[in-house]
Amino acid sequence: MPRVLHTAQALVDVIVEVDALPPRGGNANARSEHRYAGGAVTTLVAAARTGVDAVHGGAHGTGPYGDLIRAALAEDGVLLSDAPREGVDSGYCVVMLEPSAERTFLTVYGAERQVTASSLATLDPQAGDLVCVSGYSLFAPTRDPLLEFLEALPEGVDLVLDPGAPFAEFDRDLQERVLARTTVWTSNADEARAVSGVDDLEDTPLAIRRRLADRAVVVVRDGERGCLVFHHGRGTHIPAFPQTPVDTNGAGDTHTGVLLAERALGADWESAATRANAAAAIAVTRRGPRSAPRRDEVDAFLA
Numbered sequence: 001m002p003r004v005l006h007t008a009q010a011l012v013d014v015i016v017e018v019d020a021l022p023p024r025g026g027n028a029n030a031r032s033e034h035r036y037a038g039g040a041v042t043t044l045v046a047a048a049r050t051g052v053d054a055v056h057g058g059a060h061g062t063g064p065y066g067d068l069i070r071a072a073l074a075e076d077g078v079l080l081s082d083a084p085r086e087g088v089d090s091g092y093c094v095v096m097l098e099p100s101a102e103r104t105f106l107t108v109y110g111a112e113r114q115v116t117a118s119s120l121a122t123l124d125p126q127a128g129d130l131v132c133v134s135g136y137s138l139f140a141p142t143r144d145p146l147l148e149f150l151e152a153l154p155e156g157v158d159l160v161l162d163p164g165a166p167f168a169e170f171d172r173d174l175q176e177r178v179l180a181r182t183t184v185w186t187s188n189a190d191e192a193r194a195v196s197g198v199d200d201l202e203d204t205p206l207a208i209r210r211r212l213a214d215r216a217v218v219v220v221r222d223g224e225r226g227c228l229v230f231h232h233g234r235g236t237h238i239p240a241f242p243q244t245p246v247d248t249n250g251a252g253d254t255h256t257g258v259l260l261a262e263r264a265l266g267a268d269w270e271s272a273a274t275r276a277n278a279a280a281a282i283a284v285t286r287r288g289p290r291s292a293p294r295r296d297e298v299d300a301f302l303a
Contacts, residue, residue, distance in 0.1 A: 002264040004047040004054045004257065005123045006040040007146060008134035008162075009112035010073075012065040012092040013038035015249065015288070021096060021104055036288045037072035038093065039112075042250040043132060043162075046257025046279065046292035048076040052264045054257075055079045057123035061111030063089025072290060081122035085111040101245040101284070113141055117148035127156030130184070130260045135167035138174065150181055159213075160184040162256060168194035179211045185218045186256050192220045205230030217269055221255055221280075229273050238273040241301070245284035247291070254292040255280040278302050 015034045022028035044054040056073060060066045062084045069090055073080060091110035095103050125131050131153065137146050150159060161167075161182040167175065168191070175195075185208055189201050196207035205218040205228050212218070217231035226240035245251075258279040262272035278298050283291040293301070 002128035004052055004130050004260045005125055006044050006056050006132040007120055008040040008137050009058050010041045010056060010060055010069045011039040012068055013095050014092050015095045015097055017097045036290055037069045041072055042253035043257040044078045045076045045290050046254045047261040048078050049292050049294045050258050050261035051295050052261045055081050055123055057081045057120050059085050059111050059114045061085050061089035065090040065092055082119045085114050095249055101248045103249055115142050115145050117145045120149040125153055125157045130158045130160050132160045134162050135164035158183045163187050163191050182212050183216045189220055189222045205235050226277055227273055229269050231269055236270055238277055240277050241281035243281045243285050247287045248284050250291060251280045251283050254283040
């Protein structure tokens with residue numbers, strides 16, 4: 001069975017609930033604080049809970065945050081292909097969560113920046129595997145080793161790009177190096193508009209598809225409206241399952257993890273996206289980034 005492999009950083013999310021963000025130079029009191037393993041962890045846990053083998057290939061540290069990340073992955077059977085980096089801890093992301101479920105981020109990096117092409121190659125990707133890449137990994141110092149690794153991928157490996165907000169700001173040459181190898185694009189609506197330069201969301205998948213590898217698929221998430229799936233020259237709107245959210249942190253990563261896992265299990269893209277929409281709908285009703293449901297929970301939800 002194909003595996004879901006991830007190259008991006010695993011971080012600890014330090015989630016502080018606030019009534020409102022303070023003004024610049026001001027002060028706010030947190031109503032609560034919780035710490036979870038996030039970043040690539042969320043996607044991998046969602047894939048594992050769906051029933052496929054998932055492996056993290058990014059660097060991780062030896063301090064308390066690295067320990068938390070490894071424990072979270074191990075709890076759901078996600079493997080690590082690389083050894084811990086001695087003498088440095090994993091990084092963390094402060095997430096300020098407002099009552100509306102809106103989030104504001106501040107990231108402090110650590111051991112996850114210490115990747116090399118050789119360390120990423122410990123993932124040992126094989127034909128059929130789905131290798132996930134985050135646009136946030138395309139900053140120095142992780143950019144060059146990641147590109148070296150990606151351009152040496154074996155034939156038949158799917159490269160899955162989650163561009164994030166930064167991708168649209170990268171120079172055209174860097175974008176093309178990544179997009180030329182990308183066979184699966186998955187992003188939110190704002191990211192798709194920024195990269196495509198198209199305002200009408202219905203037209204963004206085709207504009208993005210023209211820049212990707214042959215036979216690529218484009219998936220664009222649009223919150224409570226669902227997602228668009230475009231492949232073989234045809235676009236399909238997959239409806240969502242709107243919920244009252246309590247925490248949207250990790251919903252997009254959950255969607256990606258379930259989408260790829262269902263695809264690895266043999267589902268067509270439209271069916272995989274339907275189940276990913278359902279999983280994301282469940283996730284936003286739970287607190288914390290590791291809120292992905294198990295496959296049987298998605299079955300019950302859809303029933």
